[in-house]
Amino acid sequence: MTRVLEDKVVVITGAAGAIGTATAKLMAERGATIFGVDIAGADWSRLKAALPEGAKLVTTEADVTDEASVKAYVDKAKAELGRIDVFFNNAGIEGPVQPIESYPLDGFLKVLSVNVAGVFLGLKYVLPVMYAQGSGSVINTSSVAGLIGSPGMAGYNTSKHAVIGITRVAAVEAASKGVRVNSVNPGPIESRMMQSINSGQATDAKAAHDATSGAVPAKRYGTPEEVAGLVAFLASDEAGYCNGGFYTVDGALSAT
Numbered sequence: 001m002t003r004v005l006e007d008k009v010v011v012i013t014g015a016a017g018a019i020g021t022a023t024a025k026l027m028a029e030r031g032a033t034i035f036g037v038d039i040a041g042a043d044w045s046r047l048k049a050a051l052p053e054g055a056k057l058v059t060t061e062a063d064v065t066d067e068a069s070v071k072a073y074v075d076k077a078k079a080e081l082g083r084i085d086v087f088f089n090n091a092g093i094e095g096p097v098q099p100i101e102s103y104p105l106d107g108f109l110k111v112l113s114v115n116v117a118g119v120f121l122g123l124k125y126v127l128p129v130m131y132a133q134g135s136g137s138v139i140n141t142s143s144v145a146g147l148i149g150s151p152g153m154a155g156y157n158t159s160k161h162a163v164i165g166i167t168r169v170a171a172v173e174a175a176s177k178g179v180r181v182n183s184v185n186p187g188p189i190e191s192r193m194m195q196s197i198n199s200g201q202a203t204d205a206k207a208a209h210d211a212t213s214g215a216v217p218a219k220r221y222g223t224p225e226e227v228a229g230l231v232a233f234l235a236s237d238e239a240g241y242c243n244g245g246f247y248t249v250d251g252a253l254s255a256t
């Protein structure tokens with residue numbers, strides 16, 4: 001395994017989740033120090049078990065929607081690890097699964113708060129650290145839901161389209177300062193989140209899973225590890241001219 005992220009400090013939000021954990025594991029294997037952020041009470045055991053022996057990990061509990069908490073985790077990462085080379089701005093929630101006519105406003109606003117305001121606040125406090133360094137790579141987690149419509153997913157799809165928008169704004173602001181900002185756009189991934197969405201789509205979650213698989217040209221869900229591979233590439237200096245883009249990892253779903 002090439003250690004292309006040797007000595008890089010990587011901040012990951014939603015680090016205790018499926019995609020956060022797989023990405024932390026891969027980046028640690030490539031030499032990175034991981035600063036994991038997740039909500040109070042998150043179960044860190046899966047992340048701790050996944051990391052290779054000797055990997056450097058700091059964990060912090062913070063709500064990405066709370067500005068003071070975001071400032072505090074960024075200050076802590078800077079104070080304890082000295083710099084932030086990579087920011088995987090990844091925490092997100094799926095929200096309700098309901099047609100628009102019955103979709104609750106509070107659920108809609110909650111999804112926008114975590115998936116959009118959370119991403120915005122992370123950028124607001126991490127970018128100045130990277131500007132001062134003159135380098136850095138940010139990867140925001142959007143989704144194939146940021147590119148297409150999915151029935152029942154008004155809050156989620158709206159939020160993930162917005163993540164592409166703020167990624168573009170951040171990239172054009174940051175590019176002249178040596179900082180890259182891109183998004184990753186995963187399709188359905190075998191995970192708790194897709195199980196929750198499938199359960200909301202039909203009383204038979206397995207039937208919903210199979211229908212979704214069938215709609216993907218690759219005829220399967222992806223894995224968190226397949227998302228991690230793309231994120232780790234965008235994080236690395238090998239992606240030096242990748243800026244302001246969105247990158248799908250979706251078995252060709254968004255190409256249909």
Ligand SMILES: NC(=O)c1ccc[n+]([C@@H]2O[C@H](COP(=O)([O-])OP(=O)(O)OC[C@H]3O[C@@H](n4cnc5c(N)ncnc54)[C@H](O)[C@@H]3O)[C@@H](O)[C@H]2O)c1
Pocket residue numbers: 013014015016017018019020037038039042062063064065090091092093094114118141142143144185186187188189190191192193194
């Ligand atoms: N699973 C999929 O199929 C899929 C597909 C496309 C995009 N995504 C996106 O990938 C990202 C990660 O998803 P996942 O599948 O790993 O889901 P997950 O639920 O396993 O992980 C999400 C993590 O975010 C954390 N989180 C939620 N709200 C938070 C808050 N306010 N503050 C701090 N942390 C918070 C959760 O505690 C959780 O650990 C999300 O942005 C999701 O929308 C997932």
